Amino acid sequence: MISRLSSSVIAITAVLSMAEAGRATSSTFTANDEGWRVGDYLVPSVPSVPTYLAAGGNPGGFIRTDDRSAWTAFLAPAAYLGNQSAFLGGTLRFDIRILASDPTVYPPVLLEGAGLQIARIGVANPVNNIWNTFQIALVETGWYHTTTLNPVTAAEFASVMGNLTALRISADWLTGPDQVDLDNVGFVSTVPEPATISLFGAAITALAFARRRRG
Numbered sequence: 001m002i003s004r005l006s007s008s009v010i011a012i013t014a015v016l017s018m019a020e021a022g023r024a025t026s027s028t029f030t031a032n033d034e035g036w037r038v039g040d041y042l043v044p045s046v047p048s049v050p051t052y053l054a055a056g057g058n059p060g061g062f063i064r065t066d067d068r069s070a071w072t073a074f075l076a077p078a079a080y081l082g083n084q085s086a087f088l089g090g091t092l093r094f095d096i097r098i099l100a101s102d103p104t105v106y107p108p109v110l111l112e113g114a115g116l117q118i119a120r121i122g123v124a125n126p127v128n129n130i131w132n133t134f135q136i137a138l139v140e141t142g143w144y145h146t147t148t149l150n151p152v153t154a155a156e157f158a159s160v161m162g163n164l165t166a167l168r169i170s171a172d173w174l175t176g177p178d179q180v181d182l183d184n185v186g187f188v189s190t191v192p193e194p195a196t197i198s199l200f201g202a203a204i205t206a207l208a209f210a211r212r213r214r215g
């Protein structure tokens, strides 16, 4: 009886892990560039392939670019685009390593969708020569329209996240020759989906029952 309960707990835990994995989008560059490209931060551009390095990342593989555009950026692949409403209220995280930056504070990330182009401002530039983890909240606070510099409303932010057509991470921090590295990009959802909560509840209940039987 206990062993059967234990295996159902294991099965439920496995389903729970699958649900977690299904809600996360991430790029760790373990084997390749995972479809990330290099182009311009602000305007449509012809994408080019980043340099892939299999070691020296945070950890393992990562991607690198030099200056390739007026404002060079890493361009997210299709997995990050489309309807990303599930991550509203969550976080966009990524690790950046640079050689040097200007005194100017640059916006690290830009989103396009629903006919809007918005950027997150007011985040400190990366520190030179180390991996810097950015955790950008996926709420309207701190986001501005690149055209008007007006703040983004909650409704506008939700419409962009509901129909993302571009996600670009700045790879241009210096007026001069850049070398910018990227690793561990991901959308992270902070609020579990209702199905996950009920599965978690079932797992807890099963665990409690197994304990009681054991005692």
Ligand SMILES: [Ca+2]
Pocket (backbone or CB within 6 Å): 028, 029, 030, 057, 058, 059, 060, 061, 062, 183, 184
């Ligand atoms: Ca890596």
